[in-house]
Amino acid sequence: MADSGRRPGPNTVAVLVLIALCLGLLLWQRPWQGAGDPVPEIPADASSALTAQFRALSQAESEASFTAAAGTSDAAKVFAQRAWQARTELGATAVAFRYVMGGEVADRSDGSASADVEVTWSAGAEAGLDVSTTRTSSVAFRVAPQGDGGFSIVSATPRSGPLPLWLAGAVKIERPDGAVVIRVDGGDPELPVESMATAARDAVLRVLPGTKGEVTVISPHSQKQMAQLVGQPVKEITQIAAVTTRLDGRSGSADDIVVVLNPTVFSTMDRRAAQVVLSHEATHLLTEAVGTRAESWVVEGFADFVALRDDSASLAISAGQILAEVKADGAPGRLPTAADFDSGKHGLGAVYESAWMAFRLLGERYGDAAVVGFYQAVLSDMPLDSAVDKAFGITVGQLTTQWRAYLAKSASIVS
Structure with a gap:
């Protein structure tokens, strides 16, 4: 039998419970940390502010001015610098942003909103794309109020249709023999896409001698990027290792047809199977079968x-x-x-x-x-x-x- 004299009395238990509750309340409120900065409110003239801000992005002629136009937050600076460097790598010209609607109502706990913007651009010759085609995409930009009447532009996703290539991530272009490979955020690191693109073109030439043109391959780093670039929900492309399509989904010349890889599927294949996929897509591209x-x-x-x-x-x-x-x-x-x-x-x-x-x-x-x-x-x-x-x-x-x-x-x- 236990010694009942050593058990705490009911008053002691009540005091201990009260102390525990107080400690829990203090830990939850953490008054020693002070109140967090309040989330800035979206300005009443949000549409006017965004119209002016996207116009400034269109008029920017340097990375510094483009970054300044994107906003003051660290996220805006990172986004703008990456986008500027990607469009520079692609030789993008005639870049323009036209604010359409949105941005007036916060839809996330951080106070940010989504603004619909029409983005147009033309590619440079170094990207292996049609330099005469003006591409137009509907893009949803994530915009966060800064508290000074302006916004920080922090990210971009496709509103409808494909996302412009230079808004998908960091871009690097390689030009192996007979091909152009555009890697996004490093692309698919598992397979030598450059040499495989050349082999794919050679496969087409063996059956169709005299075929003209280069095989342009876009190698995204993630399946989500691939889905955004082809303008499809992720669930629609989970079985697809690669797809041949017109860049930005627009009609245009054969120079705008590209092969976009799905790294989630493509990188899991052995070398033979991946080469078959790329040669298959190169056939679509070089014979102008798209559309x-x-x-x-x-x-x-x-x-x-x-x-x-x-x-x-x-x-x-x-x-x-x-x-x-x-x-x-x-x-x-x-x-x-x-x-x-x-x-x-x-x-x-x-x-x-x-x-x-x-x-x-x-x-x-x-x-x-x-x-x-x-x-x-x-x-x-x-x-x-x-x-x-x-x-x-x-x-x-x-x-x-x-x-x-x-x-x-x-x-x-x-x-």
Whole structure:
């Protein structure tokens, strides 16, 4: 039995509890630290202030004046200096900011707001881009009131569509033979993108001798940057290792078509698979397939026909997904449609492989010259039926039958 004489009495317990509560209150309030600086309020004439501030950014002719126009906070200075250095690296000219709306109401606890701004610019020749194209993007700038009637501009995200390249991060340009590689915040450090871009161009030239142009590759450091540069939500690009698109999503010349890598996917691939992806995208770029109305299976299948032309990997590796599906459920009943290539769909790899197998079949039976002629005819808007008949002397229905049989036979010999 315990000695009850050593237990604290009820009054002692009450005092100890009171002391603990007081200590807890002191630790929470921390009066010895003093009150924090109050968050500045957004000025009543926010729209006028922002209009003038973005006009000043447009008129800035030096890093110092650009940084001064961005605001007084440390975050604004870092943002402005990085953006200025990136646009200088790209040789950006005719940079202009036009305030559209927003910035009047704080939407974060730090008192900052979002302002919609139209940003225009033109690239320099050193970036391997069309110097004659004026690019326009809708950008949401994070603006924080400074307390002096102005704002600090601290970050930028796409409002709708792609983000201007020089607002995505620090930019560095490399020019290997036949290619331009633009790294954002160091890009993807896992693979030698520069030499791979040159190899991708060479792969296209082996199938399409005399092809002109350079392969321009943008290598972001993060998947989020990649999504911002192509103007898509992150969830829409999680299966994509790379995409060929027009910079800033605008229409323009072939010089504005670029390959944008997704480092989250691209850097996890082995060297062979990553090279296949880059050669595939280089085919899109150099044959100007972006924005055409050609059948998706033709565009994607031919790109893999080029990328895998000299590949020594077995079918179990290069077509393993579609052949596994054929073994389990039989060959598809039709050639892939545009909807099948939706980046958000499950089993996207099998769809690409099935399109490549159609071109592999055509190459084996009719030769490279006939395949190239077929692709170029479809790319030139010739109806698919006419292009198949002209190049191979068969109908689309006959091609589909041959393709299904080819898939079934290939699946039967792959372990």
